Amino acid sequence: xxxxxxxxxxxxxxxxxxxxxxxxxxxxxxxxxxxxxxxxxxxxxxxxxxxxxxxxxxxxxxxxxxxxxxxxxxxxxxxxxxxxxxxxxxxxxxxxxxxxxxxxxxxxxxxxxxxxxxxxxxxxxxxxxxxxxxxxxxxxxxxxxxxxxxxxxxxxxxxxxxxxxxxxxxxxxxxxxxxxxxxxxxxxxxxxxxxxxxxxxxxxxxxxxxxxxxxxxxxxxxxxxxxxxxxxxxxxxxxxxxxxxxxxxxxxxxxxxxxxxxxxxxxxxxxxxxxxxxxxxxxxxxxxxxxxxxxxxxxxxxxxxxxxxxxxxxxxxxxxxxxxxxxxxxxxxxxxxxxxxxxxxxxxxxxxxxxxxxxxxxxxxxxxxxxxxxxxxxxxxxxxxxxxxxxxxxxxxxxxxxxxxxxxxxxxxxxxxxxxxxxxxxxxxxxxxxxxxxxx
Numbered sequence: 001x002x003x004x005x006x007x008x009x010x011x012x013x014x015x016x017x018x019x020x021x022x023x024x025x026x027x028x029x030x031x032x033x034x035x036x037x038x039x040x041x042x043x044x045x046x047x048x049x050x051x052x053x054x055x056x057x058x059x060x061x062x063x064x065x066x067x068x069x070x071x072x073x074x075x076x077x078x079x080x081x082x083x084x085x086x087x088x089x090x091x092x093x094x095x096x097x098x099x100x101x102x103x104x105x106x107x108x109x110x111x112x113x114x115x116x117x118x119x120x121x122x123x124x125x126x127x128x129x130x131x132x133x134x135x136x137x138x139x140x141x142x143x144x145x146x147x148x149x150x151x152x153x154x155x156x157x158x159x160x161x162x163x164x165x166x167x168x169x170x171x172x173x174x175x176x177x178x179x180x181x182x183x184x185x186x187x188x189x190x191x192x193x194x195x196x197x198x199x200x201x202x203x204x205x206x207x208x209x210x211x212x213x214x215x216x217x218x219x220x221x222x223x224x225x226x227x228x229x230x231x232x233x234x235x236x237x238x239x240x241x242x243x244x245x246x247x248x249x250x251x252x253x254x255x256x257x258x259x260x261x262x263x264x265x266x267x268x269x270x271x272x273x274x275x276x277x278x279x280x281x282x283x284x285x286x287x288x289x290x291x292x293x294x295x296x297x298x299x300x301x302x303x304x305x306x307x308x309x310x311x312x313x314x315x316x317x318x319x320x321x322x323x324x325x326x327x328x329x330x331x332x333x334x335x336x337x338x339x340x341x342x343x344x345x346x347x348x349x350x351x352x353x354x355x356x357x358x359x360x361x362x363x364x365x366x367x368x369x370x371x372x373x374x375x376x377x378x379x380x381x382x383x384x385x386x387x388x389x390x391x392x393x394x395x396x397x398x399x400x401x402x403x404x405x406x407x408x409x410x411x412x413x414x415x416x417x418x419x420x421x422x423x424x425x426x427x428x429x430x431x432x433x434x435x436x437x438x439x440x
Contacts, residue, residue: 009049009083012042015184018176020046028175029153030130030165033213036182036192039155043126044075048085051101056123058103063132063399065107068092072128073105108133109399114140123150127165130156134399135164142168159398161215161226162371181212216375223350223378223388228357229370235363240270247277249303250331250411251294252403253314254285261290262407264366265301266415272361274415276408279366291317298325307331307414309406329418331410338417343387349413350376350388356412364408372398372405 010020016038019029023046031039047058060072068091076094080087086097093104108114114137119125125145127133133154145152154165169175182188182196200207208214216222246268254261265278278301282293294317298306310318310330318330333346342348353373356362364370375398377389395401 007049009045009079011187012045013038013180013185013187015180016042016178019043019178022176023151024149026174026176027151028169028172029151030169030175030177031153031155031180032158032166032177033180033184034157034182034209034211036185036188036196036211037180037213038185038187039180040072040075040128041187043128043153043155044072044079047103047124047126048076048079048083050124051096051099051103052085053099054101055099056101057121058101058124058126059106059119059122060103060126060128061106061108062127062129063107063134063137064109065105068105070107071105072126076103108137108141116140116144119144121147123147124153125151126153126155128155130154130165131158131163132397132399133165137399138164138168157209157213159216160371160374162367162374163215179213221377222374223354223376224357224373226374228354229364229373231360232357232362232364233370235273235360237273237363238270243268243270245304247301247303247305248411248414249298249301249306250407250414251306251308252407252410253290253309253317254283254403259401260403261293262403263294263297264369264407264411265297265303266411269363272359273363274356274361275363276365276369276411279369279404279407281368281403287313287317291320294321295324303327305329305414305418307410307418309410329414331413337385341386343381343385345413346409347378347386347388348417349409350378351386352416353409353412355416362412366404366408368404369408372400372402373408376402376405 012020016031019031019042031043033039050056051058062070065071077089079085080089080094088095088097093102095102104118106118108116119141122145125141142152154169156165158166169177182192196207196211199211205220209216215226244267248266250264250266252262260281260283262279262281264276266274267277269275280297282290284290294308304327306325306328308314308318308321308328308330310332311334318328322328322330331345333344335345337344337348339348339351342351353362375394379387379389381387391401
């Protein structure tokens with residue numbers, strides 16, 4: 001392999017040679033790493049080489065592609081011009097004039113739904129920027145690519161350790177996984193190397209993610225460190241059953257068609273530790289069904305306190321539930337904080353969750369909550385208060401609303417601030433001033 005002579009168009013980093021020479025041995029390829037590693041160039045070059053030599057149907061897709069300029073089309077056009085290749089170029093496709101091989105560009109998620117139109121019968125699917133692919137998208141796309149000897153290629157620089165694509169590929173015997181960085185790329189220019197060195201000297205966390213491809217979760221932008229989350233997952237503690245009567249049920253309600261309703265039960269295990277014991281989720285948009293599920297779970301779990309999302313579409317459900325369940329509390333994230341550090345109640349809840357995790361007082365068991373908590377960002381406001389990244393921004397970058405994380409956050413808000421001395425009259429706006437103490 002080291003002494004092989006490849007066509008000029010296949011001038012790629014040697015570390016990626018197995019991608020070429022073992023292409024027929026695998027169904028999936030995961031090429032991950034930092035900036036300037038040559039991942040995108042290498043895949044584009046190899047696909048053009050294949051299309052030049054045999055008839056294939058190729059799709060190059062991303063989770064969301066609002067315009068063709070957001071695709072990798074420009075990379076292909078530069079290579080076609082550089083090597084004087086014979087292609088019929090359309091707005092959203094490239095067709096080889098001799099082999100009739102066709103390559104088209106696609107955004108998978110349109111108007112909140114996954115669109116698989118055109119994916120049936122393709123030979124090669126290349127998903128670029130695969131760190132943005134949601135698990136729900138992956139679950140729809142993968143079964144669609146079922147043509148004999150078809151191949152799926154992922155290129156990415158993942159955001160979190162619990163990335164959907166990374167977890168899908170991990171430990172699969174039919175997936176070739178290659179990690180490649182800028183120093184593995186002999187074609188990278190000196191200016192890029194200099195930029196990487198400056199980044200390394202000024203901000204090692206940014207350097208580790210941007211240039212080495214490490215997950216971002218230990219970056220100071222994030223609310224929680226991966227260490228505190230790992231400590232929570234693996235937490236061992238002594239059980240004192242006399243505390244079991246202290247339990248909190250939290251419900252995060254769907255804000256849009258793509259969101260989930262999530263309910264959780266947290267139960268106190270000893271003087272300090274709380275356990276995330278149960279999690280249920282559902283997607284029905286009918287509010288009567290949601291109201292019924294909440295009442296049914298409340299009856300099954302018998303929590304000491306129930307806290308419900310009372311924002312937006314959740315408000316009428318909360319009003320209805322409150323009439324039937326006296327222990328129900330309405331949570332409104334934008335309302336006045338109860339701590340001196342937070343911008344609002346939502347930040348209160350997340351800071352309380354962070355405090356319990358950091359102290360080893362919380363045992364997390366739900367994989368979806370763990371995955372979402374890893375990418376929650378904190379924002380420092382000019383007045384020094386801490387805010388939490390807006391849910392719309394989270395949905396934009398991760399293609400999902402943090403429903404499981406928000407549900408856990410509301411539970412910790414209740415555990416930290418709300419006791420039987422907390423009195424509500426009709427809504428969350430009507431707090432009667434009282435001391436907020438831990439559960440007795």
